[in-house]
Amino acid sequence: MPTAADNLFRALADPTRRAIFERLTRDGEQTVHALTARAGVSQPMVSKHLSALRRARLVRPRRCGRETHYHARPEALAPLVDWIAHYSDFWQDKFDRLGELLERMDK
Amino acid sequence: MTQPDTAIRSVIVEREFPHPPEKVWRALTESSLIEQWLLKNDFQPVVGRLFNLRREPIANWNGVITCQVLAVEPCRTLSYSWGTLGVDTVVTFTLTPTDAGTHLRMEQSGFGPDRHANYKGARYGWNKFLDNLERVVAGLQ
Numbered sequence: 429m430p431t432a433a434d435n436l437f438r439a440l441a442d443p444t445r446r447a448i449f450e451r452l453t454r455d456g457e458q459t460v461h462a463l464t465a466r467a468g469v470s471q472p473m474v475s476k477h478l479s480a481l482r483r484a485r486l487v488r489p490r491r492c493g494r495e496t497h498y499h500a501r502p503e504a505l506a507p508l509v510d511w512i513a514h515y516s517d518f519w520q521d522k523f524d525r526l527g528e529l530l531e532r533m534d535k
Numbered sequence: 536m537t538q539p540d541t542a543i544r545s546v547i548v549e550r551e552f553p554h555p556p557e558k559v560w561r562a563l564t565e566s567s568l569i570e571q572w573l574l575k576n577d578f579q580p581v582v583g584r585l586f587n588l589r590r591e592p593i594a595n596w597n598g599v600i601t602c603q604v605l606a607v608e609p610c611r612t613l614s615y616s617w618g619t620l621g622v623d624t625v626v627t628f629t630l631t632p633t634d635a636g637t638h639l640r641m642e643q644s645g646f647g648p649d650r651h652a653n654y655k656g657a658r659y660g661w662n663k664f665l666d667n668l669e670r671v672v673a674g675l676q
Contacts, residue, residue, distance in 0.1 A: 441623075512546055519548040519641055525572040526639075529562055530554045532571075 436507050439484035444469060445477045449486050452500035459495045545644030553636040556610040563613050563628055574600070580607045588617075617643065 440446055448463055460478065464471040478498055481487040485504040490497045552559055562568045564580040574588040584604045592598040596619075605625065606614035614627040624643050631638040 437623075515546040515643055516548070519546060519643070522573055523548055523550050523639075523641070526559075526562060527550070527552060529568065529572045530552055530558060533554075533558060533562065533568075 435484040439480045453502055457497045457499040459497050547642045549640045551638045556630045556632050556637045559637045560610045582607055
């Protein structure tokens with residue numbers, strides 16, 4: 429379970445990358461220039477962030493002339509959804525046990 | 536999942552236990568008690584302390600969760616990092632006294648330390664990210 433999510437979590441661990449990904453999800457395909465204009469960081473930094481997102485398959489590039497356009501692949505978030513579902517079940521189960529333990533501690 | 540809107544923000548589990556906060560606190564912070572409801576551990580309630588929780592090993596994973604105590608406020612808040620195979624999260628327990636006993640809230644979130652990078656001047660937290668992607672993520676289920 430955790431290994432599959434590894435790249436994804438690493439890519440999303442950075443708030444600027446999350447912001448870039450969310451922006452592409454919301455506004456559709458963008459060029460590196462357009463993303464840089466709004467990201468508040470330099471173009472080399474934006475490119476570096478895009479590479480990390482690409483490794484996690486969260487974005488896909490499309491060359492068009494001298495510009496590279498990027499679009500989001502929200503389906504790549506599936507491991508995150510799985511992870512959240514896994515831990516929701518895990519903690520519900522643990523809270524059941526905690527309730528039982530608290531009863532036993534009464535004795 | 537039946538409640539994707541609440542489930543995707545982070546993992547939040549809340550429950551009221553008919554026991555006083557002092558007792559719930561003991562169950563959260565005494566190693567031998569933690570083992571009885573959560574996992575085997577070498578926990579000590581000291582901020583900065585490193586400890587492990589141990590799950591059943593599975594393929595490609597020895598089951599060891601590496602943790603560090605981040606916050607200890609007796610009978611109120613306990614927080615520690617929770618690291619597994621490169622996925623770092625933060626688990627925070629919040630205890631609130633109620634007429635019937637204790638309301639306990641557990642939130643697991645973070646998915647890696649938020650660095651102090653800014654985006655358009657605002658800190659861009661995980662919860663906001665997931666809120667904004669709520670429909671996208673819900674559609675994947």
